[in-house]
Amino acid sequence: MRIALLFITLLFSLHADKVRDFWFAGAEISSFELNQMRYGKAHPGHAEFIFVTEPFLTSQQVKNEYGGGESVDTLKLNALRTFNTGIYSYRTMTSTFQPIDLTAYPHALKTNTSVQDWCGQAFQQTNKTDSGWRGELRSYFQREGDRNFKLSNVWLEDELWTRLRLDPSSLPTGSLKAVPGAVYTRFAHRPIQAENAEAKLFRDSKTSLYAIRYPAINRTLEIEFDTAFPHIIRAWKEIGPSGTTTAKLSHRIMNSEYWSENRPQDAKKRNALGLEPVAD
Secondary structure, eight states: OHHHHHHHHHHHHHHHHHHHHHHTTOEEEEEEEEEEEETTEEEEEEEEEEEEEEEEETTTTEEOOSSOSOEEEEEEEEEEEEEEETTEEEEEEEEEEEESOTTTOSSOSEEEEEEEETTEEEEEEEEEOSSEEEEEEEESSTTTOSEEEEEESOEEGGGHHHHHHHOGGGSOOEEEEEEOOHHHHHHHTOOOOOEEEEEEEEEOSSEEEEEEEEGGGTEEEEEEEESSTTOOEEEEEEEETTEEEEEEEEEEEEEEOGGGOOSGGGGGGGGGGTSSOOOO
16 A cells, blocks of 8 residues: 555656646747637637746735745646627637646636627636635626626636646546636626536547536537647637537647747747738
8 A cells, every 4th residue: 555655656746747847848839720609600710828837926816926925836828819700809818827736726726818809898807715716707798797706616617728738637527516618608698607517538549538518508618639748739619509619729839938029020930820920
């Protein structure tokens, strides 16, 4: 028994070292070909996922910019979508902050989403508390905003993406309570609440699939990713009564320090992501 425990401890230590060696080398930026369902039609666009580590203050739940205070290393995901519906455009962004240490921090500490279109904008945020989640919604829609809310200690769909990249075996499976993704709740103008869900993880030697289905709202999220670490996300689908949103990986760059590449001459580097190429 003691040998078995030592072996398990060694495996966890090796995995933790591998995670840190990879994720602390710089940002991963992936771009996806997006077909976003909106108003009953599919609209072409693009999505970008930026995964990067940063220190996070556990009390204020903001980036630790100046040192000091109690902070934890997090894997941050900034997930952006851009698409047009007819004449006008949409922009969405979801940020999720998941501590690297999944044992000490089984949930993300914070996630927020903003949605902008030519009609107006909305902002939704949830912060982890000892008893669950504390949230706020700010929206230009009369029946939605502005309000604060609380959730019990349930899963957030938006926190599953970062957990998948760190350790897919830790993803929740079976029957569970989960809050659908914030982009979905804002697009569908649904209450921010936990729904009954069924989650499954399908794995083979090369590719894995994680699926979470919400029967009551007829919604399913499917994420396809590499079985082997670092579990690169290859595609995803959001299936609902109005149709299916799809995204497929088209470009990926690693070890980027994009925050310092902000000069006009750096714009040409967007070509490597398949984004608006800059004329030479």
